[in-house]
Amino acid sequence: MKKAIFVLTAVGSIAGTANAQSNVTLYGLVDAGLAYANNVGGQKLYTASSGNIQGSRWGLRGNEDLGGGLRALFVLENGFNPYTGRLNQGGDEFGRQVYVGLTSDGYGSVLLGRQYDSVVDFTGQLEAASQWASLYGGHPGDLDNMNNTNRVNNAIKYASANYHGLTFGGLYSLGGVAGNFNRNQIWSGGVNYSQGPLTLGAAYLNIKNPNYSFFGNNASSSATATNMSGSQVYSGFASAKTQQVIATGVAYAVGSATLGATYSNTQFRGLGETAVTGLPSGSPKSGDAKFHNVEANFKYQLSPALQLGAAYDYTKGYSVTNEKIHQAILGSDYFxxxxxxxxxxxxxxxxxxxxxxxxxxTAQITTLSPSSSQNQLAAIVGIRSKF
Incomplete structure (x- = not known):
């Protein structure tokens, strides 16, 4: 009996030690609502809309203490539509992100898998759509990916430790095309500084063959046709050899108010240099398509439970495109x-x-189909619950 008690005590002690050194957490959120648009192809639209403020998801997050300040970690994160139960991100099981790596409090992390680029990591949180304005309030078509529409496959990422509010990092994605090292290659880098009321961010993103490597990297993507059909702002530029994004942002808190601004320059370079089937005849066959985007945003914590927001966004195309888009957003969030x-x-x-x-x-608010006129109005209400 004494031997049995000793064995049970020893096993319990070992299990307790293992539990203290590693853990796995289940997490997620469900976001669902209703949306109205006054003009979609000339008709009013009423629709069930999910993932408005944040994409609905569930995930597993784990880490293991390896000693000496080093830890192993992993994340598996699934995106889904709560109205239908279907997978988002083109049907990928863990389409939002999935990675494994090593991390150190003093030196940062090295991560391998499907991940977010540096524009998302270092400037995305400064855009209104990533805070309170919903995915409908993203920059037109999310052309600069500040609202994290697209992820990066085959990615190797470094994320620094936090040095008194300063963080930085970079990502490189292997193209995976035999005999062509540069095809489908993606790389990015960025820096963020957050101290007291001030937050600053800047990032760079370079994508080879974006129609396949960035817009077409999930289970339902085409290997020959266009995958950039989400927005008429850039759908005609699917034949671009390269997409480049330069993004910056700033936020400053004054009491209960926070003032913010972002700027991005997005370029689709080398039009006609990537073979794509199914493009309309009016799509340009050469040159570069370039866009400036400027956003000013404001949020105010009226009470501990109620937050109000307002934003204005302006997009200007130049080079082979001259499209101009003005967008105004109002929002409220009650906790x-x-x-x-x-x-x-x-x-x-x-x-x-x-x-x-x-x-x-014609106007086309992000996620909606185009209006039949130059104007479009949308309203969204919903509920979000996290676990």
């Missing part, structure tokens, strides 16, 4: 608890000039 909130967002957009197909531009 029933730390985990559950109710939100309402309204977006108005006006477009002019020529779109990426060379046709007269």
């Amino acid at each position: 029933l608890s730390k985990r559950t909130d109710l939100y309402a967002v309204g977006i108005y957009q006006h477009a002019s000039g020529k779109n990426s197909f060379g046709a007269n531009a």
